[in-house]
Amino acid sequence: MNYIDCFVAAVPRANRDAFIAHAKEAGAIFREYGALRIVDCWGDDVPPGKVTSFPLAVQSKDDEDVIVGWVEWPSKAVRDEANAKLMQDPRMQALPMPFDGKRALIGGFAKIQEN
DSSP, X not given: OOEEEEEEEEEEGGGHHHHHHHHHHHHHHHHHTTOSEEEEEEOSSOOOOSSOOHHHHTTOOTTEEEEEEEEEESOHHHXXXXXXXXXXXXXXXXXXXXXXXXXXXXXXXXXXXXX
């Protein structure tokens, strides 16, 4: 089964267009390295929580919205090889970050089922 990388972050509303541009550029590079599908979503109905929530998880501020996304890879091996190359790719290093990456949640997941 395919392998999925997921991410959640807080992006300043003022950086929405910059985030979209960043996502398009990065997505094209990810595809070059084997990604099958890249999905980026801007939070539209993301309520704050008292114990846990997306805003709490990324410590979003009043002027930020939560984004989520995922990258689908053919396998974990392809993803691991691509990640090593992505970290060295000067195009990725040159992309301006429109959000605080230190507050992002990132993880890889083995797909167990799909409807």
